[in-house]
Every structure is written in structure tokens, then in C-alpha cells.
Amino acid sequence: MTRRIIAGLVTFNPDMDRLSENINAVLPQVDELVIFDNASLETDRISAIAKDCGVTLLRAGYNNGLSHAYNRIFEYAASKAAQSILLLDQDSVCSDGMVRSLASCTEPETAIVSPRIVDRNLRDDRDQVPSGVAEVDHCITSGSLCSLEAWKAVGGYDERFFIDFTDFDFCLRLRAAGFLILKNNAVTLSHELGQMQQHGRVIAYNHSAFRNYHMARDMIFYARKHRAAPRNLKVRGRGVVMTYVVLLRKTAIVGAFEPDRVRRVSALIRGMISATLRRA
Numbered sequence: 001m002t003r004r005i006i007a008g009l010v011t012f013n014p015d016m017d018r019l020s021e022n023i024n025a026v027l028p029q030v031d032e033l034v035i036f037d038n039a040s041l042e043t044d045r046i047s048a049i050a051k052d053c054g055v056t057l058l059r060a061g062y063n064n065g066l067s068h069a070y071n072r073i074f075e076y077a078a079s080k081a082a083q084s085i086l087l088l089d090q091d092s093v094c095s096d097g098m099v100r101s102l103a104s105c106t107e108p109e110t111a112i113v114s115p116r117i118v119d120r121n122l123r124d125d126r127d128q129v130p131s132g133v134a135e136v137d138h139c140i141t142s143g144s145l146c147s148l149e150a151w152k153a154v155g156g157y158d159e160r161f162f163i164d165f166t167d168f169d170f171c172l173r174l175r176a177a178g179f180l181i182l183k184n185n186a187v188t189l190s191h192e193l194g195q196m197q198q199h200g201r202v203i204a205y206n207h208s209a210f211r212n213y214h215m216a217r218d219m220i221f222y223a224r225k226h227r228a229a230p231r232n233l234k235v236r237g238r239g240v241v242m243t244y245v246v247l248l249r250k251t252a253i254v255g256a257f258e259p260d261r262v263r264r265v266s267a268l269i270r271g272m273i274s275a276t277l278r279r280a
Contacts, residue, residue: 003103005030005145006082008073010066012038014090016045022093023053029099030086032056036073038063065162065214070141074151082148089142093190101187102145105133111150111179112171114139115189119196136183138171138235143189150179158225162214165222168235172226175233197257204257209267212254216271219243221278247272 007030009022027033033055037046039062050057058072070087077085084106086099095115102113113133117140144167151157154173157166171181195206207215222235223243231237238246251268255261 003083003106004081005084005086005099005103006073006077006080007033007086007088007099008070008077009033009035009088009090010038010069010073011035011040011046011090012063013040013042014046016042016049018091018093019046020049020053022088022090023049023055025094026086026088026099027053027055029094029097031082032080034058034073034076036060036069038065038069065159065166066141067157067159067161067166070166071156071159074148074156078148078152084145084147085151086143086145087141089191091192092142094143095188095190098143098187098189099145102184105182105184106145106147107180109178109180110147110182111174112139112144112146113182113184114144115187116183116185117143117191118188120190120192131185133182133184133186136181137175137233138168139181139183140191141167141170142191147179150174150177153177153179160221161218163211164215164218165235166218169222169225172229172233172235176229199257202253202257204253206258207264209260209263212264213267213271213274216247216268217275217278219247220272220275224275244272 007026035050035055036058038060040046047057074085098115105113154177158169161169197204220243223240226234227240251265254264258264
């Protein structure tokens, strides 16, 4: 039986040209596309693009974060009798045939199949990439083809995560429940992990102050939430102490190499303080 696949795309103040490119790349590959807008400023332009492309637009009155948006997309997909959901960020662009290739790897015990991520700001070292399909510990959300049943089995995304580590938390809980996460290296997703810039051996991601604040909160919350989880289930085996170390290193990199450094460093520090005081 052919699986019904619905794609869900989350937007928040997107680049309209890239959004259109994203939609045009994925729409022919799925049964339906739904856009969930997280209270963008230019909702009228997003609505016009959605109408022109014939896709469903769901609107939030307030930005409650990615986890909230993902769960609403899955609920919509369930109401439309979909079996698989492809999640996409607003700046991600699918390669030709990506969805079909991901779907070909789906088995009953498989929760997620992800593509190979190619950051458009960095060189694609495809010669160093293993071929075929491999089991992995985690993957980013964008480009992931997820089983609706697996999402239901673990209670969906944890909406206490706003942006970052919502995917790693989801992957950890899926693996703890006995599901597999696969990566299909034969297909790619063009993506941006911030405006990445290489400075010797250091990478500056150039995230906004808003993103840095939530990143710090989410990373520490993840480490505290899963502090008792088996080491082999944790992302990179990182605990609470090492998470603080990583964030302090990031703070130093932001201060040394990025513009708007005062606001961005301040946001990271405020995020760390907020997460420390937050109940896990």
C-alpha cells in the first residue's frame, strides 16, 4: 500500500524567494503540503504565496516555538489520514526525488529517515560521505520523514523546547522506545545552519540574539532533562557540565568574530541563567 505523505513547513519571517523555492521543490514530491506560520510579520505575503501554490496555511497568533508547530502539523496530518510527515525549515530545499528515496527506506520499526544535509554556506565534501543507508543516533528535523505512529508512540514533540534540541530530544525518546533513525546518504537537502563563517578551526554561526537566547535555554534544558539517560542515547554523550562548557566556548566565539556581539553575548548569558533557574 502506498503511504500518504504530507509535508509540513514552518515559517517565521522567511525570505520569500527562498520560501517559494522550497515550496516548488517539495510540492511535486508529496501528497499535500501544509505551512504553519509562527506569527510572521508579513503574513499577507505568506498567505498569497500559499494561495498561489495551492497549499494549506495554518496560522499561530503567537510564536510558541518549533515544537508546538511540529505537533500541530502532525495533528493536521493525522486528520488527513497521512502515514508519514516530512518536516521542513523555511530555508531548506529538497533535491529531486528526495522524498521518494526516503520513503523507500521506511520499515515498521523505522521512526525517521533523513537525507544528507548540505549547508549552502560550506563546501560539500561528498567524497568523504559514506554511501547507502545507515542507522544514526539523531538527525535534524528539517528534511526528516517521520512515521505518524512513532510520533504518537512517544507523545509527540516536547513543547518545552522552543527551537534548538527539540529534534535531539525527539530522537532520544524514539530510540529509547525501540525505534530506528536512518540516514539516506544518496539524497540531499540544501539547508542553512545560520550564516556560517569559518575562522581557521572555528566556525561562527552568526545567529541572532533571539536565537542565541533560546539556544542556550534549550541546550541546558535538554542536558538537565536527560541527565539520567544512558550515555549511548545522549547526543554526543554530552552532560550538563559539558553543555555549559560548549555554551561558554560559543559565547567566546560570538564575542570574537560576530557582529552585534554585545546583544548576542548578552542573549547567550541570559539564556544560560534562565535555563539554570528553570525547573527541568
